Amino acid sequence: VDDVLFSSSKLETIQKPLNPHQFDYGAYLELKQVYHQLYLKQNELFLVSDAKTTIYGFADQLRTQINIKLVKAGFKKDALSIMNALLLGQRQTIDKTTYNNYVNSGTIHILAVSGLHVGIILWILNFLFRPLLYLRYGNYVRPLILITILWSFAIVAGLSPSLTRAVTMFSVISLAMHLKRPTNIYNTLVISAFVILLFKPTFLFEVGFQMSYLAVLGIVSVQPILYKLWKPNYFIFDKLWQIFTVTLAAQAGVVPISLFYFHQFPGLFFISNIVVIPFLGLILGLGLLVIGLALMDQLPIILVVAYTFIIDSLNAFIAWVAQFEDFLFRDIPFTVIQVVFSYFLLVALVQVYKLRTIKWVSVSLIGIICFQSISFYNRYKTQYDAFIIFNKSRYSMIGQKYNAQLLVHHNLDAIQQNRDPIVKNFIVGETIDSVAIDHLESIYQFKGKNILVIDSLGVYKGLSFTANYVLLRNSPRLNLNRLIDSLNPELIIADASNYKSYAKRWKATCKYKKIPFHYTNEQGAFIMD
Secondary structure, three states, rough: OOOEEOOOOOOOOOHHHHOOOOHHHHHHHHHHOOOOOOOOHHOHHHHHEEEOOOOHHHHHHHHHHHHHHHHHHOOOOOHHHHHHHHHHHHOOOOHHHHHHHHHHHHOOOHHHOOOHHHHHHHHHHHOOOHHHHHOOOHHHHHHHHHHHHHHHHHHHHOOOOHHHHHHHHHHHHHHHHHHHOOOOOOHHHHHHHHHHHHHHHHHOOOOOHHHHHHHHHHHHHHHHHHHHOOOOOOOHHHHHHHHHHHHHHHHHHHHHHHHHHHOOOEEHHHHHHHHHHHHHHHHHHHHHHHHHHHHHHOOHHHHHHHHHHHHHHHHHHHHHHHOOOHHHHHOOOOHHHHHHHHHHHHHHHHHHHHHHOOOHHHHHHHHHHHHHHHHHHHHHHOOEEEEEEOEOOEEEEEEEEOOOEEEEEEEEEEHHHOOOOOHHHHHHHHHOEEEEEOOOOOOOEEEEEEEEEEOOOOOOOOOOOOOOOEEEEOOOOHHHHHHHHHOOOOOEEEOOOOOOHHHHHHHHHHHHHHHEEEEEEHHHHEEEE
16 A cells, blocks of 8 residues: 556556356446556566555554564464454455355354444443543543544544445444434434545445445334334343344345345354354454554463454354355345335335335335336346357357256366356356256257357368358367368357467458457357347
8 A cells, every 4th residue: 555666568458248247347446446457577567665655554554563463472364364354454364265154154244344343342432431421521522532543443444435434424423422412323324425425426336335324224224123023021132132133134234235246145144143243342342452462562372362262263153154055045136126126115114114004005015016027027038048158268168048947068177167157147147047067069059050169179071061150169270261161151259268379360360251250258258149
């Protein structure tokens, strides 16, 4: 952060998605005001200055110093990565397996510093600075101190959209409480969103910003309704019921948009959250103490061992919950229109409970009918056949779609097949019900067209049929001029399993022969429908 680098290179546009329903990284970067990219070698990049000149740079320097002190105190990599996420807002160093465990268990939100963390920290600070209220101007001094500490924490933790929202909201709440002004949570949310978007309008399109506000709206509107369904007589059951209803309400707020972005739902989220959330206060409070003592070189080894044990126990529990994969519902198709009508229906149902009028009952029923109609339409629009040559670097992958069924021909091994996102994206985007896997063939037929596949052997002579399209794969050594003269195809296709130098030469030959040429690594997947 704040480093100034020098290089001389050509700016390149960010490549568009090359496969159907693939994540559009270019559009994602545009929302962060990034429009071009560079490809550089290490010796082409020169450091001009690494001086810290902005508040972000000084925050980064402080985080680096904290990590140095924590390593010196005896913290190992796994515990340190979780501490960086929970306390400093930095998730880059978390092991991929650990991160996926948090996603699959429905507790990934605790690794993103947000309203839950800020609320706990504010509660701790309110307790610590309570004696200030006995001073003459305590009602003015305490909120200023609390807000200063909260924003300092936000800056050190990186000012993510969810964290900025939370600190802004709690700052407004803290001021209103100390000035003895009545607060309305909906007004507070709107004020915080308005202030944030004045300075950072692009935050509106950040997933973290959207989910953060929707979770809070779910809690404040749905949780009171759920909590009234049962009144436990014992304190411990009452607290557990509160945590359960808060978790359920937050999920109600974020499920539609979460399904749209991530297409999965953790069925055991309530179990993991009931265990994790009560201990999060201990983890945060003790973590801040650990960091403070580490910076002063006064951290005792017994505290290092105890805190490491707590973090390791948390990771172990999360991993245990995540192993129940049958309760993790994946690859759920969900469109933006379904998101809109889901929230429309949720608002209508809340209003039905509060007002109990025939008008809101009618609105709810209309919302249900609209949601069902959209589901039927989504199913209807995918009822078509298609032949797809996907773009997969160094491999060949062909798909044959028959309405809601997909037959995939490829030469990937079992491990690569399970990890590959290309087919999964297509399944979700096209609402595919069943998938079958087969080996690559030499000839395909689709709607009266013959597609001849020529692999590294380069065999194509003596055909008893007309080859309308020719697919070149695995870099066959052949004379394309002769092939075109012999077969007279309508189109030549080259997938990403070929050497780029070969594809470049074939492209020039096709241009000379005035034959259309489709290279999936440049033009994306070839689709016939």
